[in-house]
Amino acid sequence: MTVIAALLLGACSRTVQWEEEVPLNTGETIWVKKTVNYTLRGGAGNPFDIAYRPDWVEKLSFEWSGKKYVYEGDARVILLAISPQKQPVLVAPAADSSWQWKHDYKCTMPFYVQLVPDSANNTWTWPPAIEPWLFGLSHNLMRTRNPPSQMPARVTALIRNSEDKAGSMQTPSQAKIDPTYKTDSCIKGK
Known part of the structure; x- marks a missing residue:
C-alpha cells in the first residue's frame, strides 16, 4: 500500500512558469523566464x-544583446551578470542542492560556481573558480519558491527583494557575492 501511495504521489506534478525583472550590472534591465517543476511529496523533516515542493532542476531563458540564452540545470542560480567580455554568466552557491558533489566541484573561495554559455548559448560550463569582477554583486534572481498557486506570473525587482528579504538576512552570502564565503562541506582538492 505504501509503494502504491508513493507511486501515485510521484506522478503528481505541476510545472510553474513566471517572468522575473532582472536589473543587470550593466545598468540594463531584462526579463528572465523561469520554469520549475513542483512534485507532490513529503517534507524533509516530516x-x-x-x-507541492520545487524540484532541484530549473530552466531559465532570456534574451540579451539580440541573442537567446537557455539554462536548464540543478544549480540554484542567484545572479545573472554580464562579464567584461560582454557575455552573460550565471552564479550559484556551489553547496546548494549538493551541486558540488554532483559535479565534482572542488573547494574554492568564495564557494560559488560561475556558469558560462557555449557558442550555441545553451550548454553551460564552469571555470575552477568564479572571477573577481563578480565579488560584491547583489543577487538579482529570486531564490524563494512559493507554492505553485502563490507564484505570480511576473515578479518585479521589488517583489523579489520582498520575497527574499528574510533569506537574505539569514544567509548574506546568497544576497551578495561574498569574496570570503567558504564551507567545510566541499570536495577537497588532491
Missing part, C-alpha cells in the same frame, strides 16, 4: 507533510 514525510507525512505532503505538499
